[in-house]
Amino acid sequence: MVKRNALVNANENDLQLALANASQLELFCKNACEMAVAANRYLAVSNAELMVITNRVVQKMTSKSVRDTHASRFEDLKSALKASGLRMTQQRIAVIKALSSSNDHPDANELHRRTREINADVSLATVYRTMTELEKNDVIHRLSFQGEPARFEAADAPHHDHIIDIETGDVIEFHSEKIERLQAEIARELGYNVVHHRLELYCSRREASDE
Numbered sequence: 001m002v003k004r005n006a007l008v009n010a011n012e013n014d015l016q017l018a019l020a021n022a023s024q025l026e027l028f029c030k031n032a033c034e035m036a037v038a039a040n041r042y043l044a045v046s047n048a049e050l051m052v053i054t055n056r057v058v059q060k061m062t063s064k065s066v067r068d069t070h071a072s073r074f075e076d077l078k079s080a081l082k083a084s085g086l087r088m089t090q091q092r093i094a095v096i097k098a099l100s101s102s103n104d105h106p107d108a109n110e111l112h113r114r115t116r117e118i119n120a121d122v123s124l125a126t127v128y129r130t131m132t133e134l135e136k137n138d139v140i141h142r143l144s145f146q147g148e149p150a151r152f153e154a155a156d157a158p159h160h161d162h163i164i165d166i167e168t169g170d171v172i173e174f175h176s177e178k179i180e181r182l183q184a185e186i187a188r189e190l191g192y193n194v195v196h197h198r199l200e201l202y203c204s205r206r207e208a209s210d211e
Helices: 012-021 023-028 032-039 047-084 090-100 108-116 124-136 177-189
Strands: 140-143 151-154 161-165 171-174 200-203
Touching: 047 090, 047 124, 047 151, 090 108, 090 124, 090 151, 108 124, 124 140
Parallel strands: 161 200
Antiparallel strands: 140 151, 161 171
């Protein structure tokens, strides 16, 4: 248990230590605001100062988490390419670097553009060949949205569904426990168990008059 009197003169290092050692904070704090409320039990600082400190720490923790995720994803993609028997050329390494650092759903042309920022010698054909092999090894998903070219995303992301903005083509990820429960309930009523599912909502943005 973190002692309040040990954290009277709290700074960023103190809060980082509290976050590392106080299981209550690690378990219950999901965002900066919740973290500030929980940390306030232990830190004798003003709410404004606490929020500044907490936001800095959260940003550091989030950045490290994202970097770790990208690095782990890169290794998974590299292992899959090796397993497929393809040579690990500098061009293919550039492709999986671009893909592993993507947090959206690029199509082949967009991925090619990002890859060429890493290695200008990569051809579109190399991108397609690499994506095909990665898909065979189940480390990426090919997403085919109505009226759109195929897009790709890493298979390591938690389960989610998609909203497709029919006006801009933007793809927004979301997860709804209500939908998950309803689908399981419907399947159960019909005598089935859900093995997997894919939900796509094709939407237009609401206008103020729609409220």
